Amino acid sequence: HRLTRPAAQVRGDQGDRADHAVNAPPDEIATARLQLRRWRESDAEELRRLLDDNDAHLRPWIPFMKDEPRSLEATRERIATFVQSFDRGEHHRYAIRKRTSGVLLGETMLLDRGGPGTREICYWLGRAHCGRGFASEATAEMPGQANACLGAERVILCCDERNEASLAVARRLHALPIGFKDLIENGQPVRLGVLERRRPLAAGPARWTG
DSSP states (O other): OEEEOOGGGEEEOSSSOOOEEESSOOSEEEOSSEEEEEOOGGGHHHHHHHHHHTHHHHTTTOGGGGGOSOOHHHHHHHHHHHHHHHHTTSOEEEEEEETTTOOEEEEEEEESOSSTTEEEEEEEEOGGGTTSSHHHHHHTTHHHHHHHTTOOSEEEEEEETTOHHHHHHHHHTTOEEEEEEEEEETTEEEEEEEEEEESSOOOSOOOOOO
């Protein structure tokens, strides 16, 4: 996989040693079919279009949809907060694009929440791009970045227990169910399944308990 980092974020010897100390995930990650790239303010129009076209698809599952639809200017401002958070080493959010066409498909994230030594992986795709393995391909890059770049000992994923497609992505990361988180969203109770992947990789069946 090809990684692209700003020069200031990578340091290493010029001699025989090839190791590097990296204090942030890369700005871009290339997979077999995808380009993961940190958000830019110039992405605002494409993001606005994708969210508007997928409002009904995303709204039942994605918490930030409660604040949508935003104006184009508000979308630019939101992306600016993504950029600032990435630079501060807090939340690392990537636009998911097809390598061949550059089409925006969705987003994958490494969020700084869940406690010390923990990062949370989140993801979403536009409806037209679901069912083709793109979410699994994109999120498969996140545990390694969390471990190697951010020193996380574990990653967690929180998925609505009714969202079988999202849970399937988590299972493909070999994340194991560890419990539930009960929330109230839009006045309705929602139960999230919490899955965990530790370093080294835990082994065992992916079965819910509790």
